[in-house]
Amino acid sequence: MFHVSHIQELQRRITLYDDEAAYKELFIHFYNPLLQFANSFVRSNQVAEEVVSDVFINIWEMRRRLPEIAHLKVYLYVSTKNLSLKYLLKQQKKAAISIDEVVVDIESPDYNPEELIVNAELIASYEKAVSSLPPRCKLIFKLIKEDGLKYKEIAEILNISVKTIDSQLSIALAKIARAINTTLKKPVRL
Amino acid sequence: MTTRRIWELIGRKLSGEASAAELQELEQLLQSHPELHSPANTLTDIWQKTLPPQQEDNAAAAHERHILRMQEKGIPIGDMNKEVPGKLVAIKGPLRRYLWAAAAVAGIIVTISLWRAVTVRKAVPAALSEVATRNGSRTSLVLPDGTRVWLNGGSKLIYDKQFSNGNRAVTLIGEAFFDVVKQASHPFVIHTATMDIRVLGTRFNVRSYPDDKTTEAALISGSIEAIPKNRTVASVILKPNEKIVVLNEVAAIPTAARNANTATAVIIQPVSHYAAKENAITETSWLDHKLVFKDESFAELAQHMERFYGVTIHFTDKQKEELRFTGIFAHETVQQALNALKMTAAFHYSMHDNDITIN
Numbered sequence: 001m002f003h004v005s006h007i008q009e010l011q012r013r014i015t016l017y018d019d020e021a022a023y024k025e026l027f028i029h030f031y032n033p034l035l036q037f038a039n040s041f042v043r044s045n046q047v048a049e050e051v052v053s054d055v056f057i058n059i060w061e062m063r064r065r066l067p068e069i070a071h072l073k074v075y076l077y078v079s080t081k082n083l084s085l086k087y088l089l090k091q092q093k094k095a096a097i098s099i100d101e102v103v104v105d106i107e108s109p110d111y112n113p114e115e116l117i118v119n120a121e122l123i124a125s126y127e128k129a130v131s132s133l134p135p136r137c138k139l140i141f142k143l144i145k146e147d148g149l150k151y152k153e154i155a156e157i158l159n160i161s162v163k164t165i166d167s168q169l170s171i172a173l174a175k176i177a178r179a180i181n182t183t184l185k186k187p188v189r190l
Numbered sequence: 191m192t193t194r195r196i197w198e199l200i201g202r203k204l205s206g207e208a209s210a211a212e213l214q215e216l217e218q219l220l221q222s223h224p225e226l227h228s229p230a231n232t233l234t235d236i237w238q239k240t241l242p243p244q245q246e247d248n249a250a251a252a253h254e255r256h257i258l259r260m261q262e263k264g265i266p267i268g269d270m271n272k273e274v275p276g277k278l279v280a281i282k283g284p285l286r287r288y289l290w291a292a293a294a295v296a297g298i299i300v301t302i303s304l305w306r307a308v309t310v311r312k313a314v315p316a317a318l319s320e321v322a323t324r325n326g327s328r329t330s331l332v333l334p335d336g337t338r339v340w341l342n343g344g345s346k347l348i349y350d351k352q353f354s355n356g357n358r359a360v361t362l363i364g365e366a367f368f369d370v371v372k373q374a375s376h377p378f379v380i381h382t383a384t385m386d387i388r389v390l391g392t393r394f395n396v397r398s399y400p401d402d403k404t405t406e407a408a409l410i411s412g413s414i415e416a417i418p419k420n421r422t423v424a425s426v427i428l429k430p431n432e433k434i435v436v437l438n439e440v441a442a443i444p445t446a447a448r449n450a451n452t453a454t455a456v457i458i459q460p461v462s463h464y465a466a467k468e469n470a471i472t473e474t475s476w477l478d479h480k481l482v483f484k485d486e487s488f489a490e491l492a493q494h495m496e497r498f499y500g501v502t503i504h505f506t507d508k509q510k511e512e513l514r515f516t517g518i519f520a521h522e523t524v525q526q527a528l529n530a531l532k533m534t535a536a537f538h539y540s541m542h543d544n545d546i547t548i549n
Contacts, residue, residue, distance in 0.1 A: 016479055017330045017340055020267060024253055031249035053256045060260070060267065064521070126236050144205045145237065151207050170197035177229035184228060
């Protein structure tokens, strides 16, 4: 995860020097999280990639005004959400889309089995529990755990309160813990 | 309700949002719920040890597609790091025949022919890397030795792909600011059309546009040695805040007249400041995206504006080229800049796309 000051440094280099290497670094860092975020709305890899590409084209074209953006990370997520919704509204001729309609995919995590006190069976039950979380719950869980976003940032991106995040994450954790507990209590087969 | 609060606090703890008071509260709540210890610990372990999958490769490929897409939309980007293959030296007749013969025979002779092939390749000049910018755009790059280069618009930096500690040489056409990494035993050399610059480790600006009247090197810190080409002056060591200015057209002067002229063809003078601040140095103002001009003719200024804004400027009236201006442009658009100039001098301009005519 980039430190805020590093993002600001990239922002400065892009504004002052049209620094394409800094632009590339920013793109590569945020590409996958933003792609997955867009995908949870538009449900198409191809469309999601176009959305993220459009977000970054805007960034390049407004590069002289980048210093005006205080939280570039939040800005990138919000733009991704807005462009995704714009696409959906055009497609479905709808007036609004609820965050409960989003579909979130969480990729299988990387882990080093030797570092875990738990076994593969537990990991499997964890993954299963995560994937069966309700959409909004899963989205918030993913943004916190995978994307490393702060509560305040998520609140701004999804336009919800920190209180909602607290309660959604607690629901997610309680459900996952229940699944883990069931696996833990299973008699060990010899 | 308490377990709900416990999970809320565990969530805050795992995501790094918990305050000291909340951590303490969690500790106390867990004491009265021993049945949650085991799932909470397991969950914490999984949370902390599993990482989202790393997919840098797919992001790099997506970046390439993204840049292509921008280029298709006509956005000027991605002309950096274009690779220019070096000249290929043809393998001459007898050697070629030898290589064919070697390839035809198996075993030890194949090894010999491979060795020959390697030596042949060594004789070929190594491929060159070229970084170029269009007018109106700039870029920065880090060379393999860690030296940082900021390249101004309409400029080109060429260096050997084998650029390394032993061979720190670049060729510059246009303008660049260098922050050279110090390596006492390996000087860094910049070749330009009219002079070479040798440095050990320092920060300085070089301006060497082919269509300018002069080539300049302005030193900010450290020390550099400038070696003008075809001049009576052998070499000049610059001190910080000094610059060397070399006239570009000396080659055009007839040999008989040259000696008298070359004495004044190389000038050392202090760098100039555009504001009463130590770091407001005119020579490096482009790094802050400023176009600074002091008593410049409109012809010269137009050339700088072309590079700064990525436009072309024509004069239909020779007299207008002689107008003189002093000022600074920073955030102005090219129209705003021209309108500002129009307020101090009598001229008109028309603009079609990026083509400007002064009349």
